[in-house]
Amino acid sequence: MTEVSMTVNGRAMDGVVEGRTLLVQFLRDQLGLTGTHVGCDTSQCGACIVHVDGRAVKSCTMLAVQAAGSAVTTIEGIAQGQELHPVQVAFREHHGLQCGYCTPGMIMTAIDMIRRHDGVLDEHTVREELDGNICRCTGYHNIVKAILSAAEAMGSQPADQRIAAE
Incomplete structure (x- = not known):
């Protein structure tokens, strides 16, 4: 067993894990952050994407001990208080979700992409970069529209506000 410490959604978190514990398991099982989904366990679907030190990472392929000392942001940590993140707003406004299972990973990918x-x-870049995210419901059209809309909205913000939006 190994002790791990990391910042998760802006808060210092500690835990004890086996060396083989995946980051997604640590987040869901020990920290109760169930917004990060497990879809395939093989890095194919993207439902488990979180940000580690600001970059999108498939948490089903990263060990919790590898994230020790890092800043991890999950879908639960991107809203500012009661205000949704601009990408979440765009997904809602453009109907970029149906069942919602892939949505956290899609949103985390979109924030990193933007x-x-x-x-x-x-559109071409968005579709290409969504290659590692699988949605079985929407056909991607509204997801792409949502990401393009959010990129436009966030692109008009000063750079320091875009970064602070996470």
Whole structure:
């Protein structure tokens, strides 16, 4: 057993894990953050995506001990108080979800994508970068529309506010 410490959604968190415990298991089972979903356990679906030190990571392929000392953000940590993150708002406004199972991973991917592209995205890039996220309900059209809308809204913000939006 190994002690791990990390910052999760802005709060210091500690736990004791087996060396083989995946980050997604630590988040869900020990911290009770069940918004991060387990869809495939093989890094194929993207339902488990979280941010580790600001970058999108499939938490089903990362050990909890590998995240020790890192800043981890889950879907539960992206809203500012009662105000939804701009990507969450865009998903709601553009009907970018149906069953919602893939939505947390899609949103976390979108936030990272928008940040890396400085808010300037086109449909081709969005579709290409969603390659590691599987949705069985929507057909992606509304997800792409939501991401493009959020990118436009966030791209008009000063850079420090875009980063602070996470």
